[in-house]
Amino acid sequence: MPPLDATTPRSDAIVAVHGLSKTYKIGFQALKRVDLEIRRGEIFALLGPNGAGKTTLISIVCGIVNGSEGTVTVDGHDIVRDYRAARGLIGLVPQELSTDAFESVWATVKFSRGLFGKAPDPAHLEKVLRELSLWEKKDAKIMTLSGGMKRRVLIAKALAHEPRVLFLDEPTAGVDVELRHDMWQMVRRLRESGVTIILTTHYIEEAEQMADRIGVIHRGELVLVEDKHTLMRKLGKKQLSLQLQTPLQVLPEGLAEWPLELSADGGSLTYTFDAQGEHTGIAELLRKLGTLGIDFKDLHSSESSLEDIFVSLVRSRA
Known part of the structure; x- marks a missing residue:
C-alpha cells in the first residue's frame, strides 16, 4: 500500500530511496518497497512502533545492512557502487552504547575522523567536544563515563568527519534532560549550517517540536510522508467541550445532526470537527443550543497532537 502522500522526485533530495526491500533469511520482510526522498537541509522525523523497520532502513542507508532490492543514493552517490563516497557524507548516532571502553574520549573521536580519510583537525574536534560538554572529559577513559556522557561521545564520533547527513537513531532514549536539551540545540545549529538531519524517536513531542517533515513506517511499509504542519491540518481533529449549566439525561433530537x-x-457536551474545518459550525451549534434552551457555564477547545495522529494511523493499519 503506498504512503498516504507519496513523495515525488525532487532536485533538492540529498538521500533518495527507491523500491527498497529487506528480507532476512528466516523469511521475515523488514522493509517492503520503501520510496523516500530526504530534502537537503531539512529535519526529517521517522516514526513507527518497535519492529516497524526504522533501524533497518537507517542501517541500509548507512551501509551497515544490505538491502534485498532497490536503490539508495546519498547526494548522488550509490551506496553500493560508490560506497566510500556515500558513507563519507553520513554520520550515524546508533541506539546502542557501543564504543572502545579503554580509549580516551579524544582518541576515539580522533580515530573516527581518521577512518573517513579526513586530515587531522584538532580545532574542529575541540569545537564538537565543547558543544557537547565533553571538553573537560577529553582525556577520560570512556569506561569511566556515565551513560549520558557515553551518548555524547557517540554523537561526537558521528560529527568528527563533518558529515552532510546525520542519522540519529533514538538519540535521547534513556538520557537525562540536560543532554536532551543540549542535543536539540546542537541539531538546530547543524541544520542552520546546512546539515540534513534524519531522526527516529519514541518521544513524539520531540518530532512535533523539531521536524520539518514526518514519515510514519509500520510493518516495513512507509504509510505516510508529509510536511508536519500539513499533516496536523489534514489529519488533526479539534474538539469543543461545553460544561452545561443543567445536566441532560439524553441528547435532544434537535442536536442529532451534530457530531456531539x-x-x-450528562454534564458536558463534546463537539468534534476537522482541524481545517469552518469555525462557522461552532457559531451555528451555539445558536442551536440557545434555541433549545441549553445553557453552558464554560467551554474550552483542544486539538490533536502529533501523538494522537500517530496512534490513529498505526491503529488503522493494524
Missing part, C-alpha cells in the same frame, strides 16, 4: 457526545453524567 454527551458525557456519562
Whole structure:
C-alpha cells in the first residue's frame, strides 16, 4: 500500500530511496518497497512502533545492512557502487552504547575522523567536544563515563568527519534532560549550517517540536510522508467541550445532526470537527443550543497532537 502522500522526485533530495526491500533469511520482510526522498537541509522525523523497520532502513542507508532490492543514493552517490563516497557524507548516532571502553574520549573521536580519510583537525574536534560538554572529559577513559556522557561521545564520533547527513537513531532514549536539551540545540545549529538531519524517536513531542517533515513506517511499509504542519491540518481533529449549566439525561433530537457526545453524567457536551474545518459550525451549534434552551457555564477547545495522529494511523493499519 503506498504512503498516504507519496513523495515525488525532487532536485533538492540529498538521500533518495527507491523500491527498497529487506528480507532476512528466516523469511521475515523488514522493509517492503520503501520510496523516500530526504530534502537537503531539512529535519526529517521517522516514526513507527518497535519492529516497524526504522533501524533497518537507517542501517541500509548507512551501509551497515544490505538491502534485498532497490536503490539508495546519498547526494548522488550509490551506496553500493560508490560506497566510500556515500558513507563519507553520513554520520550515524546508533541506539546502542557501543564504543572502545579503554580509549580516551579524544582518541576515539580522533580515530573516527581518521577512518573517513579526513586530515587531522584538532580545532574542529575541540569545537564538537565543547558543544557537547565533553571538553573537560577529553582525556577520560570512556569506561569511566556515565551513560549520558557515553551518548555524547557517540554523537561526537558521528560529527568528527563533518558529515552532510546525520542519522540519529533514538538519540535521547534513556538520557537525562540536560543532554536532551543540549542535543536539540546542537541539531538546530547543524541544520542552520546546512546539515540534513534524519531522526527516529519514541518521544513524539520531540518530532512535533523539531521536524520539518514526518514519515510514519509500520510493518516495513512507509504509510505516510508529509510536511508536519500539513499533516496536523489534514489529519488533526479539534474538539469543543461545553460544561452545561443543567445536566441532560439524553441528547435532544434537535442536536442529532451534530457530531456531539454527551458525557456519562450528562454534564458536558463534546463537539468534534476537522482541524481545517469552518469555525462557522461552532457559531451555528451555539445558536442551536440557545434555541433549545441549553445553557453552558464554560467551554474550552483542544486539538490533536502529533501523538494522537500517530496512534490513529498505526491503529488503522493494524
